[in-house]
Amino acid sequence: MADSMTSTPPRAPAPPAASATGRRRGLYGRNLRALSLVTAALVTLTLLGVFFWAPNDAYLGFLQKIFYVHVPLAIVTLCGFIAGGVMAIAHLRTRDPRWDMRSYVAIHISLVFGVAVLITGSIWAKGAWGHWWVWDEPTLVSFLLIMLLYATYQPMRFAIEDPERQARAASVFAITAGVFVPINFAIVRLSTAYVHPRTLDNISGNLPGRMQVVFWLALLSVTLLWVTLWRYEMASKHATAQLRRLRRLLAGDESEAPPRRSAAPSVTTSPGGVG
């Protein structure tokens, strides 16, 4: 070890905390191929189940098939926002920037899923109600409110230049908004059960037999898809951070350009990058 250190060019500093990060090397890329294959297989199985196994709904007919993609996406989106809040708590507790990165990526992917929820929901509304959007339907409006709330997350991050302040403010935001999500969901759920169809309603049990099996399969598929994409994004950010670190080690610190202002967390604040 000492020999390898002495053979390092004088301009290149020793890797900081190399031993600490060594154990975590490739954390997000590990088993990613297997996870991707399982996710792809489950999504395919779900699609087959939706179109060839689950019966048509007696009331909504073939249009009800949209629910197998719309509702799991909505559930996973909301859970993703809550997960982002939990990761933000870990960030504030430990001051470890990797938690900030995890929270950022969770919210980022949930936002993408949320856009899909709004689009698929609008398509369903047009087919079922004849309107793309209904403003007096609390479930729709409350979901839009959550999306608009989280749409301010990235601009808020970008507005704060100092990376540490940015990370702290983003974590406080993620926790506050993450608490708002279940409260908002519960209030809407308790206050109205009149217009928006209920998928997980134990009282009326409106998803019987095969439809329920396919629904749970769809929920599992979308959850795995979220986890897979989260892992991909984290692996990508980890690789980019490690490359930046390697470049600094090879070229010397003086050649390092000042970090660009960005909404994304500053991964260089941790010796081990985001891993």
Added chain:
Amino acid sequence: MPPLPLHTAGPYVAAAYIVFLALILLYVAIMAGKLSRVEREVDELTELAQRLHDEREEP
């Protein structure tokens, strides 16, 4: 109200699933872009490492 017939409901269902698949494909395309950037950076770093190695080897 009777359920929508297949020929009426079909396009809506197809549109919803196409949106879902399009978003996945878009994400894959973005990841492909990031991968090619990482690949380019690895190439640059390999060249840099080679140059440093050559400089060290020179008498």
